[in-house]
Amino acid sequence: MDTQDPTAASNTAASSTGEQPLPGPTQLAVPRESYVHDTVAIDAALAASLSSQGNNLIPQTHNDIFAAVDGVVNGNGALPLGMVLPAHPPLPAVGATPTLQPANGHAMSADEIALYDRQIRLWGMQAQQKIQAANILLISMKALANEIAKNLVLAGIGSLTIVDDHIVTEADLGAQFFLSQENVGQNRAVAAAVQVQKLNPRVKVFPDPGSIMTKGASYFSDFDIVIATDLRPTVLAFINTATRLHNRQFYAAGVHGLYGYIFCDLVEHDYVLKRDKGNVVTNVGPESRYRSVIEVKTQKESAKTIEMVTKRDLYSTWELVSETSLLPEEYTKSKRRLKAVTPTLSCLRALWSFQTQHDREPGHNKQDLEWFTRLATHNHNLLSLPSETLRSEFLRSFLQNINGEVAPVTAILGGQLAQDVINVLGQNQQPIQNMVIFDGNKMEANMYPLHPNDNLGRSQLESGVSLSMGQMGQIPGNAEQQPAAFPQVFVGGVDIAMPAKAM
Numbered sequence: 001m002d003t004q005d006p007t008a009a010s011n012t013a014a015s016s017t018g019e020q021p022l023p024g025p026t027q028l029a030v031p032r033e034s035y036v037h038d039t040v041a042i043d044a045a046l047a048a049s050l051s052s053q054g055n056n057l058i059p060q061t062h063n064d065i066f067a068a069v070d071g072v073v074n075g076n077g078a079l080p081l082g083m084v085l086p087a088h089p090p091l092p093a094v095g096a097t098p099t100l101q102p103a104n105g106h107a108m109s110a111d112e113i114a115l116y117d118r119q120i121r122l123w124g125m126q127a128q129q130k131i132q133a134a135n136i137l138l139i140s141m142k143a144l145a146n147e148i149a150k151n152l153v154l155a156g157i158g159s160l161t162i163v164d165d166h167i168v169t170e171a172d173l174g175a176q177f178f179l180s181q182e183n184v185g186q187n188r189a190v191a192a193a194v195q196v197q198k199l200n201p202r203v204k205v206f207p208d209p210g211s212i213m214t215k216g217a218s219y220f221s222d223f224d225i226v227i228a229t230d231l232r233p234t235v236l237a238f239i240n241t242a243t244r245l246h247n248r249q250f251y252a253a254g255v256h257g258l259y260g261y262i263f264c265d266l267v268e269h270d271y272v273l274k275r276d277k278g279n280v281v282t283n284v285g286p287e288s289r290y291r292s293v294i295e296v297k298t299q300k301e302s303a304k305t306i307e308m309v310t311k312r313d314l315y316s317t318w319e320l321v322s323e324t325s326l327l328p329e330e331y332t333k334s335k336r337r338l339k340a341v342t343p344t345l346s347c348l349r350a351l352w353s354f355q356t357q358h359d360r361e362p363g364h365n366k367q368d369l370e371w372f373t374r375l376a377t378h379n380h381n382l383l384s385l386p387s388e389t390l391r392s393e394f395l396r397s398f399l400q401n402i403n404g405e406v407a408p409v410t411a412i413l414g415g416q417l418a419q420d421v422i423n424v425l426g427q428n429q430q431p432i433q434n435m436v437i438f439d440g441n442k443m444e445a446n447m448y449p450l451h452p453n454d455n456l457g458r459s460q461l462e463s464g465v466s467l468s469m470g471q472m473g474q475i476p477g478n479a480e481q482q483p484a485a486f487p488q489v490f491v492g493g494v495d496i497a498m499p500a501k502a503m
Contacts, residue, residue, distance in 0.1 A: 108132065112202065116156055127426030128156070134425050135159045137223040139212050139239070140166075141192045143175035143405040144255050145229045147414020149196050155422055159204035160196065161223070164189035165211040175405040212239065221246040225421055230254045232359070233322055233352040240265055240318040244461045249424060252318055253417050256351070257401025258440025259344050260413045263322070264420065264432050265315045268457045270294070271427045277307040288328070290314045290433060290449055290456055314457035315434050316450070322352050324382075325450040332384050342439040342446060343376075343390045346383060347398040350375035361402050372399065397441070406440070413438055416445060 108129060113120065120128050134157045138145055141164040153160060168183045168191055176192070183191035193207035212228075213235065220226055220242045228239050228251070236252045243250040244267065252263040277298055286292040295310040316325060331337045353375050354362055362368040373395060380390045416436065423429035438445045454460075 112156075115202075119155065123422070123426050123428060127422075127428055130425045130427070131158075131422060132156050133158050134224045135161070135222065136421070137161050137163065137220070137226045139163045139226070139228040140230050141176075141178075141188045142172070142230050143407065143410040144253055144260070144414050145227075146176050146178050146192070147410050148227060148229070148253075148418050149178075149192070150199060151415055151418030152421060153196055153199045153203045153205070155418070156200060157203055159206065161206040161208060162189040162193055162196070163208040163210065163212050163215075164192075165209055175407045175410060217242040217245055220248055223248060225249045225251065225424070227251045227253070227417070227421070232355050233318070234356055234359075236322075237317075237319045241461075244317065247458075250318075251417060251421065253413060255405060255409050255413060255438075256348075256398070257404030257406055258409060259348070259398060259401055260409055260438040261344075261348055262413060262417050262420075262432060262436040263318060264434055265317055265321075266313065266424060266431060267315055269313050269315070269424065269427075269431060271311060271313075271424075271429065271431065273309045273311065273430065274428065275307055275309070277305040282307060282309055287311075288449075290451055311430070313431060313433055316452060316456055317460055320452050320460070321435060321450045322349060325452050327383055328449055328451070331448075335386070338384060339386055339389060341383070341385055341389070341448070342437055342442065342444065343380065343385070343394050344398070344439045345435075345437050345448065346376050346380040346385065346390060347395065348437065349379040351398075351402065353379070362399060369399070394441070401440075409438065409440055412445065 108116075108125075112132070116128055136152060136157055136159070138149055138160060141149070141162050145162075149160060149162070164187070166188045168179055168186050168188050170184060172179055172188065173181065173184075178192040178195040179188075187207070187209040189207040189209055193205050197203070197205040220239070226239065226243050226248055228236055231239075231252070231254070240250050240252070243265070247267060249267065249269070250265045252261075254261060282293060282296050284293050284296060291311060291313050293309055294312050297308045297310075299306050299308065326332070327338075327341070331341065350372055351361070354368075354372055362372045376390065376395060380387065413436075420432050424431050432447060433449045435448050435450050436445050437448060
């Protein structure tokens with residue numbers, strides 16, 4: 001049996017006990033320099049844009065926020081940040097030897113069973129076999145992808161392909177623990193793959209130094225799950241369209257200093273929840289617009305009656321979720337829930353809109369600050385969120401964090417995304433639905449189901465709401481052109497029309 005290094009063994013043990021894998025010493029390096037904006041200009045822009053919205057410009061503080069990492073809670077019932085323990089893990093009888101039954105063509109050896117024993121006891125033999133048969137594509141190898149790769153490789157997936165056409169720079173060494181000084185000047189995927197492979201020799205790791213936009217749509221059909229990190233929204237939209245065409249599951253994630261997100265499009269995903277049968281009857285049928293019960297079975301286990309409920313979740317594309325989808329009725333009908341929604345969601349959608357229009361991040365100039373503020377205010381109103389929750393101090397903090405990499409944040413989001421991938425492969429846990437937003441000010445990662453009022457699941461592609469694959473690889477080098485009908489934004493009681501082209 002192969003041995004693992006102490007850090008890998010520690011993280012494997014953490015996965016088996018339901019804890020978040022602990023970051024290694026090199027993960028806590030000083031993060032990359034964030035954007036720093038002129039405070040006078042931003043104060044003027046924010047005050048002008050928010051004054052008519054009735055906002056109380058109350059400063060926010062976030063002193064010693066990372067002292068509360070261990071106390072992170074999900075304020076709206078989102079998935080836990082660490083490993084999720086099944087209510088009834090399929091434990092083998094004392095002294096029994098697990099059955100070597102192949103799943104997806106993969107039969108486990110005695111050495112593999114011994115190596116993954118704790119994981120098998122956590123989520124079962126069948127789920128582990130599915131994990132070992134999975135081929136995962138990871139696009140863009142930065143700090144967040146480091147965490148995702150570490151957790152998936154230690155879990156024992158079949159193969160991991162890393163695509164990244166960027167060269168390692170000094171800035172990459174700040175928060176990425178797979179790279180060192182000697183890798184500067186090398187391809188980022190190739191350099192990281194060497195260290196990733198050392199975590200688990202049984203996993204096949206393939207580096208690809210090419211650009212993802214040169215692959216073509218059929219390239220994605222070779223993978224079970226595609227994960228894209230820290231990419232522009234236009235690129236994510238093209239990748240998601242390709243995964244939809246080949247019915248592949250897709251994740252997108254990104255971090256901006258203290259803030260970040262996880263998005264997933266599983267198209268239509270079935271999973272089985274095993275639980276004690278209660279007094280309330282579980283009926284077959286819809287639970288919401290995006291979730292339904294399709295089958296209910298019961299079985300006896302000792303003196304208990306166990307209920308096995310098969311559910312189906314429907315998903316929406318990145319393009320719809322990131323731009324126009326709204327919060328569900330359970331939010332819009334509750335002022336309390338709307339007030340609890342983090343303004344990070346509005347700011348992220350404003351950033352994605354800005355990047356799509358200008359093919360860059362907001363700059364240090366007054367015009368960019370005004371544009372971003374208008375976009376954030378518009379998205380906040382579109383989501384029906386109370387204006388007082390979008391404060392000038394929060395907007396300033398978000399802008400200062402754009403493109404930053406903070407190791408504890410990447411560890412939290414990377415661990416949660418990797419755990420959801422494992423849950424999806426095993427099909428025995430409820431997956432993310434469909435957007436997780438991390439707010440470092442509150443140390444919360446809340447889940448929000450964002451969908452359009454139209455079709456969900458496979459019917460979205462059939463009805464033509466996604467981008468045409470004829471556009472694959474045609475991302476313009478300069479996307480300054482504005483959409484033909486950008487929504488009107490009222491600032492200070494004045495209708496402000498966006499110019500056709502950024503200055």
